[in-house]
Amino acid sequence: MTDQLRGDVVLRVNGEDRVVNLDNRSTLLDALREHLRLTGTKKGCDHGQCGACTVLVDGERANSCLLLAVAAEGREVTTVEGLADEDELHPLQRAFIAHDGFQCGYCTPGQLCSAIGMLAEVADGMPSWISADLTATPDLDDDEIRERMSGNLCRCGAYAGIVAAIREVADG
Amino acid sequence: MTAGSGLSRLEGHDKVTGAARYAYEYPVEDVLYVWPVGATVASGTVTEVDSTAALADPEVVAVIDHTNAPRLLPAVTADELVLQSPTVAYRGQIVAAVVATTIEAAQEGAEQVLVRYVEHGHKVVLDPEDPDLEQPETTNAGFPGTSIKGDVDAALAAADVVVDTVYTTPAQHNNPMETVAIIARWDGERLLLHDSNQGPWAAATAFGMLWGIPPSQVDVVTEHVGGGFGSKVWPTAGAVVATVAARVTGRPCKLMLTRQQMYTMAPARTATRSRIRLGARSDGTLTAIDHDALQYSSVIHEFVEQTGSATRTMYASDNLRIRHRLARLNLPTPRVMRAPGKTPGMFALESAMDELAYALDLDPLALRLRNEPATEPASGLPFDGRHLVDCLQAGADKFGWASRDPTPGARRRGRWLFGTGLASAMYPVYQQGGKATARAEPDGTFDVWVAAVDIGTGSRTALWQAAVDALGVPPSQVSIHIGHSAYGQAALAGGSAGTASWGGAVRKACLELSRRVAEHGGAVPSDGLEVTADTAEDQLAPDRARHSYGAHFCAVRVDADTGQVRVDRLLGVFAHGHALNARTTHSQLLGGMVMGVSMALCEQTVVDPRLGLFVNHDLAQYHVATNADIRGLEAHSLERADDDVTLVGGKGIGELGIVGSAAAVANAVFHATGVRVRDLPITPERVRAR
Ligand code: FES
Ligand code: FES
Numbered sequence: 119m120t121d122q123l124r125g126d127v128v129l130r131v132n133g134e135d136r137v138v139n140l141d142n143r144s145t146l147l148d149a150l151r152e153h154l155r156l157t158g159t160k161k162g163c164d165h166g167q168c169g170a171c172t173v174l175v176d177g178e179r180a181n182s183c184l185l186l187a188v189a190a191e192g193r194e195v196t197t198v199e200g201l202a203d204e205d206e207l208h209p210l211q212r213a214f215i216a217h218d219g220f221q222c223g224y225c226t227p228g229q230l231c232s233a234i235g236m237l238a239e240v241a242d243g244m245p246s247w248i249s250a251d252l253t254a255t256p257d258l259d260d261d262e263i264r265e266r267m268s269g270n271l272c273r274c275g276a277y278a279g280i281v282a283a284i285r286e287v288a289d290g
Numbered sequence: 291m292t293a294g295s296g297l298s299r300l301e302g303h304d305k306v307t308g309a310a311r312y313a314y315e316y317p318v319e320d321v322l323y324v325w326p327v328g329a330t331v332a333s334g335t336v337t338e339v340d341s342t343a344a345l346a347d348p349e350v351v352a353v354i355d356h357t358n359a360p361r362l363l364p365a366v367t368a369d370e371l372v373l374q375s376p377t378v379a380y381r382g383q384i385v386a387a388v389v390a391t392t393i394e395a396a397q398e399g400a401e402q403v404l405v406r407y408v409e410h411g412h413k414v415v416l417d418p419e420d421p422d423l424e425q426p427e428t429t430n431a432g433f434p435g436t437s438i439k440g441d442v443d444a445a446l447a448a449a450d451v452v453v454d455t456v457y458t459t460p461a462q463h464n465n466p467m468e469t470v471a472i473i474a475r476w477d478g479e480r481l482l483l484h485d486s487n488q489g490p491w492a493a494a495t496a497f498g499m500l501w502g503i504p505p506s507q508v509d510v511v512t513e514h515v516g517g518g519f520g521s522k523v524w525p526t527a528g529a530v531v532a533t534v535a536a537r538v539t540g541r542p543c544k545l546m547l548t549r550q551q552m553y554t555m556a557p558a559r560t561a562t563r564s565r566i567r568l569g570a571r572s573d574g575t576l577t578a579i580d581h582d583a584l585q586y587s588s589v590i591h592e593f594v595e596q597t598g599s600a601t602r603t604m605y606a607s608d609n610l611r612i613r614h615r616l617a618r619l620n621l622p623t624p625r626v627m628r629a630p631g632k633t634p635g636m637f638a639l640e641s642a643m644d645e646l647a648y649a650l651d652l653d654p655l656a657l658r659l660r661n662e663p664a665t666e667p668a669s670g671l672p673f674d675g676r677h678l679v680d681c682l683q684a685g686a687d688k689f690g691w692a693s694r695d696p697t698p699g700a701r702r703r704g705r706w707l708f709g710t711g712l713a714s715a716m717y718p719v720y721q722q723g724g725k726a727t728a729r730a731e732p733d734g735t736f737d738v739w740v741a742a743v744d745i746g747t748g749s750r751t752a753l754w755q756a757a758v759d760a761l762g763v764p765p766s767q768v769s770i771h772i773g774h775s776a777y778g779q780a781a782l783a784g785g786s787a788g789t790a791s792w793g794g795a796v797r798k799a800c801l802e803l804s805r806r807v808a809e810h811g812g813a814v815p816s817d818g819l820e821v822t823a824d825t826a827e828d829q830l831a832p833d834r835a836r837h838s839y840g841a842h843f844c845a846v847r848v849d850a851d852t853g854q855v856r857v858d859r860l861l862g863v864f865a866h867g868h869a870l871n872a873r874t875t876h877s878q879l880l881g882g883m884v885m886g887v888s889m890a891l892c893e894q895t896v897v898d899p900r901l902g903l904f905v906n907h908d909l910a911q912y913h914v915a916t917n918a919d920i921r922g923l924e925a926h927s928l929e930r931a932d933d934d935v936t937l938v939g940g941k942g943i944g945e946l947g948i949v950g951s952a953a954a955v956a957n958a959v960f961h962a963t964g965v966r967v968r969d970l971p972i973t974p975e976r977v978r979a980r
Binding site (some may be wrong): 141 | 301307312395466467564744746829878880914919920923
């Protein structure tokens with residue numbers, strides 16, 4: 119790989135600007151895991167098929183394995199490491215523990231980021247595939263949570279706990 | 291008293307903050323990335339590996355193939371003997387590996403390696419007419435390949451009613467969310483690994499065998515594992531290649547299989563075909579049970595799924611015959627996936643029992659109660675805690691089974707057809723010997739070490755609870771340390787035996803340490819007190835048939851136009867004895883049931899007979915249950931004192947929930963539609979093909 123195919127990239131992650139020298143082909147996921155040592159974000163498929171790598175980009179959920187790191191420049195990336203406020207866990211993190219919303223924990227960072235993004239989508243009035251009325255304020259019942267969280271696979275089958283945890287936070 | 295309480299997981303905070311480190315995530319200086327290259331023929335001989343183009347990239351450090359790889363010694367299966375010969379036994383078998391300074395260069399390099407082959411003919415289809423089928427002596431877990439009691443043919447000829455049907459299950463892939471992942475380093479003749487596996491001690495032993503060094507020279511750290519479900523019980527070809535790369539380059543090497551590579555460089559569950567024949571008197575008494583099971587192994591290693599093993603123990607019959615036959619195919623050696631043998635075998639048997647109930651015009655629950663054995667049918671052994679009937683009856687009550695009208699295809703609302711079905715579950719009790727060390731410090735703190743692993747079962751928390759209970763001290767004074775081979779010989783997370791086996795050793799060490807502390811009048815000397823216990827001699831005598839039991843009750847709706855099946859409710863009742871931790875036990879039972887729904891409705895690895903290829907080798911095409919597929923799950927546990935047979939009380943839990951669940955779904959689909967689907971998964975086109 120010749121030098122012109124590498125370059126410095128400035129990534130803003132969890133509120134901090136980080137400069138990394140990267141192969142231009144690096145995904146955001148590999149940049150986080152291999153270069154910034156933010157290994158909380160997981161790789162389950164590298165092809166946008168499992169959701170394990172979900173992060174928030176400018177507040178919206180995104181599969182970091184499908185995003186080239188260079189394309190994330192100038193955007194605000196939030197990973198699982200950035201969810202807690204110092205030592206105070208995010209309410210969803212607490213709820214996942216309380217409802218045993220994980221077993222192996224490998225899908226969990228993606229589930230958490232995805233759920234935060236999903237709740238923001240609902241607050242914005244975004245319908246899902248199963249919403250009966252596309253313009254009404256979404257009614258986030260359990261089936262809506264399941265539908266909206268189906269991009270995040272959990273092979274351990276912790277879905278019941280995941281839905282209960284999100285339900286608790288959504289209901290405040 | 292902490293045992294049994296629903297304490298949340300010790301590593302919960304680390305898992306929700308991203309702090310928990312999995313194998314691939316340890317920072318290592320000067321590390322190289324390994325990318326294996328899989329064979330593109332299903333059978334053949336490698337004639338040339340041309341690495342010129344790959345090596346032209348200065349970031350590519352090495353290309354390894356069978357001509358320049360160091361020699362390995364046989365360990366568990368031939369699949370791990372990577373890069374040892376030019377022979378290709380299946381498509382995807384590792385024929386080369388590229389080692390580079392970045393992931394991107396390693397992947398690109400793997401694309402550049404040119405491999406030439408002479409192709410041989412291949413066979414990849416499981417065919418009951420295959421002239422080369424073998425009749426194995428024994429199956430996995432040591433069951434006889436063939437068991438015969440009485441005269442099955444005569445009993446079938448004399449039966450009032452006979453069911454004679456064939457059930458198939460496809461090859462399935464474990465697909466843990468974390469793929470095979472490893473960082474390997476050599477320090478002289480010591481091999482240092484961060485590895486994702488189901489038992490660091492077993493990993494140290496197997497890697498030691500491969501490299502001809504004792505397990506004490508292999509250091510395996512396995513702090514957190516992103517699921518296994520059987521796929522990480524033994525070292526995979528993918529993991530071994532990282533140790534080869536580290537040896538060749540003299541540098542630390544890391545590898546994480548891609549999801550696609552997981553389909554051939556890590557194991558799967560065999561496809562199975564079960565012909566079941568049941569003979570009964572008109573009152574429902576079984577007079578004959580015949581289970582003829584066909585499965586495959588690779589051409590390089592014999593692995594025989596124990597498909598008929600549950601049939602040995604479920605229902606009474608004077609005449610019982612269980613046979614296993616094995617095809618040898620050009621596919622990777624299949625190995626264990628959650629409840630090997632029981633999962634496909636019970637789909638067949640529990641579906642056939644439902645068919646027999648309809649043939650007899652008898653309630654499927656009543657049919658099972660009528661055929662409850664006094665002793666284990668195949669072995670003649672007395673049972674220790676046989677609670678199948680309890681599970682069936684408790685489940686029927688909770689589910690509301692009594693009001694069910696058995697007529698198939700009779701409940702329609704709009705485009706939906708509704709139905710219910712039940713199936714039994716069982717899983718054997720296993721327990722293995724092993725070591726644990728407990729240490730008391732003068733400041734009143736205690737440390738416990740055991741080479742256990744937590745693949746998501748909650749074992750870390752349960753073992754800590756077992757230690758706290760045995761020591762009888764405040765929980766805050768006790769620390770548990772797992773996930774390191776250096777803690778001594780220990781069991782695998784396999785056969786649902788991990789926590790019982792490790793917990794037995796932890797308990798023994800802690801009780802002995804308590805006694806020693808008491809001998810010192812409660813004052814721990816300045817250099818501390820330490821006890822290492824070994825439970826090798828404390829194992830279960832083979833004089834009883836010991837199993838966990840369960841019953842699944844399922845409600846489905848089926849779209850009358852498309853054939854789409856939705857599971858509305860799946861209720862399981864399980865008798866597994868005392869649970870060390872009620873919360874994680876419940877999660878494991880639910881997780882097994884989710885995988886059962888997934889198996890029933892989605893999962894299949896499709897083989898292209900022409901190319902010998904697993905066609906749908908990713909998560910877009912190999913479907914697993916998503917959140918939207920799972921509704922109305924309920925798991926209930928029955929605690930029965932005579933179920934407390936292992937050193938820590940309870941029986942195994944991890945695999946019980948999947949067994950029988952697919953049959954409960956299939957039986958409910960029949961009740962809804964009148965269509966009997968005997969081939970998994972229950973896809974819309976199979977439901978429509980009436
Ligand atoms: S790793 Fe990105 S979606 Fe699976
Ligand atoms: S917790 Fe293991 S994959 Fe979700």
